[in-house]
Amino acid sequence: MSEVLSLLNPMTKRPFAFNEYYSFNDTILIFGLETSLTTRICDIAAKLNIKVYECRSIEDLLAIPAFIAVVNPRKITQVEAVILAELWQEYDTSEFKVIFIETPYSYWPQPLPSCVKVEPDLFADLEKLRLNILKQKTPANRQDRIARQYEERISRILMILKRLQKGPVKTKELAKEFKVSARTVQRDIRVLECIGEPIGYDEQEKAFFLLNRGSLWD
Structure with missing residues (x-):
């Protein structure tokens, strides 16, 4: 509420x-x-x-x-x-x-x-009616949680892209900022790559960066 x-x-x-x-x-x-x-x-x-x-x-x-x-x-x-x-x-x-x-x-x-x-x-049977309602509400709540997870991930991916547009950024910095694991950050970066964002990785700095400052979302 x-x-x-x-x-x-x-x-x-x-x-x-x-x-x-x-x-x-x-x-x-x-x-x-x-x-x-x-x-x-x-x-x-x-x-x-x-x-x-x-x-x-x-x-x-x-x-x-x-x-x-x-x-x-x-x-x-x-x-x-x-x-x-x-x-x-x-x-x-x-x-x-x-x-x-x-x-x-x-x-x-x-x-x-x-x-x-x-x-x-x-x-x-009013108890049957109540249980009917609760039974249907359970999957509805599950669908809501899934939708929220997608919303959170989409928002996080777009924020990561915004950070990359400003310059190189380390995995651990993104993980700390968004309160997720480094592995999750890597998966999000992979999504950006799959939709065509040119992302590179600096082995020495351990940081991701855009191969050019432009973006499909500009």
């Missing part, structure tokens, strides 16, 4: 409130649920510190990031069902899961996308 508070709303220039910012690892989407079912899922989500977004249209189902959606498919028209089924085909269950709380009408394209599960008895 502290991470959300550190993000500024570009429209208001103020930090996002908890219920103003939705991400794929902390949000449940609901669509077409009766008030009593909405209340139940909101109660469970509150205990798990997870947000619930009540979708008013299929556009919301597609646009709002979330790790799970609980949907009454009978509240969706035939035209909308075709659109959703086609787009949901692109999802992997490790990223996003859709739970139908009713058996869908026959106009839904078959077979249903792999991310869609039909569970008419989902709300019969």
Whole structure:
């Protein structure tokens, strides 16, 4: 939650409130649920510190990031069902899961996308519902961690390139600056070489340098 508070709303220039910012690892989407079912899922989500977004249209189902959606498919028209089924085909269950709380009408394209599960008895057991949410949140958190690792590595690689543009730099200096191992630095340098950056290594100085001061990223 502290991470959300550190993000500024570009429209208001103020930090996002908890219920103003939705991400794929902390949000449940609901669509077409009766008030009593909405209340139940909101109660469970509150205990798990997870947000619930009540979708008013299929556009919301597609646009709002979330790790799970609980949907009454009978509240969706035939035209909308075709659109959703086609787009949901692109999802992997490790990223996003859709739970139908009713058996869908026959106009839904078959077979249903792999991310869609039909569970008419989902709300019969609240503990089962809670476990369903937690089970799906685990891979969502894993995907988030992987994405963050990639972001960190891309940022580090670009910073290393920036250092190299200023002159030779030693592996141990980069390792200390970025709090990684010398081997990690060497792998990052290799990535730069693979994308075409001309990097040399001075055996005597034990330092990397650009063979020319120009860069593909200038």
